[in-house]
Amino acid sequence: MSILRTIGILGGMGPEATILLQRKLIEAVPARDDKDHIPLLIDMNPGVPSRIAHLIEGTGKDPGPTLAMMARRLQTAGAVALAMPCNTAHHYAASITEAVDIPLLNMVQLAADHAAGVLGKEGCVGMLASPAVQRTRLFEAALADRGIKVVWPAQGSDMLAAIRAIKADGPCDFARDILHAASEDLHAAGAGLQFIACSEFSIIADSVTSQARSVDTIDLLVKAIVAASHPDMPDGAD
Numbered sequence: 001m002s003i004l005r006t007i008g009i010l011g012g013m014g015p016e017a018t019i020l021l022q023r024k025l026i027e028a029v030p031a032r033d034d035k036d037h038i039p040l041l042i043d044m045n046p047g048v049p050s051r052i053a054h055l056i057e058g059t060g061k062d063p064g065p066t067l068a069m070m071a072r073r074l075q076t077a078g079a080v081a082l083a084m085p086c087n088t089a090h091h092y093a094a095s096i097t098e099a100v101d102i103p104l105l106n107m108v109q110l111a112a113d114h115a116a117g118v119l120g121k122e123g124c125v126g127m128l129a130s131p132a133v134q135r136t137r138l139f140e141a142a143l144a145d146r147g148i149k150v151v152w153p154a155q156g157s158d159m160l161a162a163i164r165a166i167k168a169d170g171p172c173d174f175a176r177d178i179l180h181a182a183s184e185d186l187h188a189a190g191a192g193l194q195f196i197a198c199s200e201f202s203i204i205a206d207s208v209t210s211q212a213r214s215v216d217t218i219d220l221l222v223k224a225i226v227a228a229s230h231p232d233m234p235d236g237a238d
Contacts, residue, residue, distance in 0.1 A: 004038050004229045007105075008079025010070050010096070012045040013086035014167055017199030017218070021085040024222045038229040041079050043070045051088040052160070055132040064095030071096045071104075081105055081228045085218055087197045088132045105224040107217045111195055112142035114220055118213075119192050121147030126191025128182055128208070129198045130163055131156040139197065151189045153182035159198075166200040175200075176207040183209040 011018030022040065031037050048067065053060025067089065071082055082096065083105045090108045097104050115125050125148055127139060140150050153159060159182060162175040169175075179201055186194055187209055194214040196205050202218045 003231065005080045005231055006039040006041055006078050007225050007229055008071070008074030008077070008082045008102075009040055009042040010045075010067060010074070010082060010084040010086075010089070011042050013048050013051070013084075013089055014200065015044060015046055016166075016170070016203060017085050018042065018044055020199070020202055021083075021218055021222065024218065025225060028222050028226055038225065041074050041077050043074055045070055048089070051086070051091070052130065052132055052163075055088070055091065055135060056160075062092075063089065064092040067092050068095045068099035071100045075100045075102050081225075083221055083225050085199050085202075085221060087138070087199065087217055088130050088136075091132070091136045091138055103228075105221060105228060107197075107221050108138055108142050110220040110224055111139065111197065111215070111217045112146055112148070114215060115143060115148050115193055115195075116146040118215075119148060123148045123193065124151055124189075124191050125149070126151050126153075126183075126186030126189065126194040126212070128153070128179060128186070128194055128196050128201050128214075129159070131160050133197060139195065151186060151191050153185045155182070158182070163198060163200045166203060171204045176204050179204055179207040180209060183207070183212055183214070187212045 025038055029037050049061040049063040081103050134152055143150055158178045162178040165172055165175045194212045196202055196216040202216050205216050208214045
């Protein structure tokens with residue numbers, strides 16, 4: 001059997017989301033023994049400066065240099081590709097890719113490609129994500145390149161409150177109620193596909209309305225990591 005390639009994970013944003021990614025990767029591999037699982041180097045760094053403080057509040061430090069340092073550390077340790085289970089942090093993807101010689105499996109691009117395959121051109125994606133993602137238009141740019149428009153829940157402040165509640169209290173009913181209501185909003189607004197595009201929301205992904213067709217960007221990242229770890233797969237990420 002071929003030896004699987006090592007993937008580096010820029011983690012800690014937040015820690016529970018990183019653990020969720022690892023658990024999903026374990027579940028994604030039809031392993032018969034320990035050696036069948038994907039080798040991971042995980043930099044669990046909860047000290048990455050707050051993306052919300054930097055992008056929304058305008059008071060925090062730029063997370064880019066810290067993410068670049070983590071990427072270099074993972075490359076030096078032997079990672080052949082990088083992944084980051086935080087949607088908002090992809091705003092700083094250039095800081096990562098400019099710091100290393102290995103690819104970043106970019107969740108935003110993966111999600112946009114998935115939407116194009118599901119919806120085709122002139123589709124509409126509903127976003128269940130941080131207001132920081134909305135402010136930076138992170139997904140809009142990638143989706144517009146594929147002819148897809150974006151719709152957001154009306155109450156962005158509620159989404160931020162839900163994210164903060166999950167970070168503090170885990171998968172609580174308060175956050176579940178907000179996510180469910182936002183998902184119903186997006187369905188009513190005509191979204192043909194909903195992105196669960198916040199790793200805190202990934203923890204409560206089952207709260208999305210059953211009427212919606214949805215995809216968790218963490219799940220798309222899991223598929224990309226599995227593919228990138230295979231020794232016969234070419235490097236093909238940003």
